Amino acid sequence: MSTDKILVVDDDPKIRLMLRRCLESDSYVVFEAEDEASTHNILKSEDVQLITLDLQLGADSGLEIAKRIRQTSTVPIIxxxxxxxxxxxxVGLEVGADDYITKPFHVREVLARVRSVLRRSLQTDVAPSAEQAKTVGEGSVTFDSMTAHLDRFxxxxxNGDMAEMTSGDFRMxxxxxxxxxxxMSRDRLMDLLKGTDWAPLDRTIDNQIARxxxxxxxxxxxxLLIKTVRGIGYMFAEDVAVGKAK
Structure with a gap:
């Protein structure tokens, strides 16, 4: 179940209700704001992962709100x-918005754009540093009473016995x-697996993880180790300990 929090900013209560129902149907946690003041109050109290922002907010300008948010935050804005x-x-894209939705919109388009923007925002944080990747790649890694010798596949x-692993299993x-x-989104996993001796596709990723x-x-x-993050992808949830290969 997703724990991502989304702030819907719109002065039309019908639009807010429509977006709330749409997003909650995909298990997002939704907050509502109708103007700049309520928007900033929610941003101060909640760790929001994405904002949908109407540009026509009566007395307030959505573009100005977007500019002010961008002065202190990189939270994705649609x-x-x-x-x-x-x-x-x-202009909205120029001031830092990540995507846009045009009215009238379909709920499936809203969900698709929200998922896409969230995936892109995560990809800036998922890649390990060059030093971390080098360290993990050169040694052995212990997790949940198992040990992977990455250099030897x-x-x-x-029980200390050799597990049967295909090359695809081990690369994943x-x-x-x-x-x-x-x-990590499926797109990110596919990017990291490029150059291997198999061609990962969206469904291939899911099947490979199941195996x-x-x-x-x-x-x-x-x-408990590889957890599904609804609407985004997967996460390896266990602590790992890096050592030298023996």
């Missing part, structure tokens, strides 16, 4: 405009071990 407001859409299970495991406790779970999870039906 602006909401009328079909004919081409100039406002362009070997995994010792909880390596990506997770190099990015512990980082949420990997069977080999490393204590209970694959209730995974």
């Amino acid at each position: 602006i909401v405009t009328g079909q004919s407001d081409v100039i406002d859409r362009v 070997e995994l010792l299970d909880r 495991l390596t990506v997770f071990l190099q990015n512990p406790k980082r949420i 990997l779970r069977k080999k490393i999870e204590r209970d694959p039906k209730s995974p």
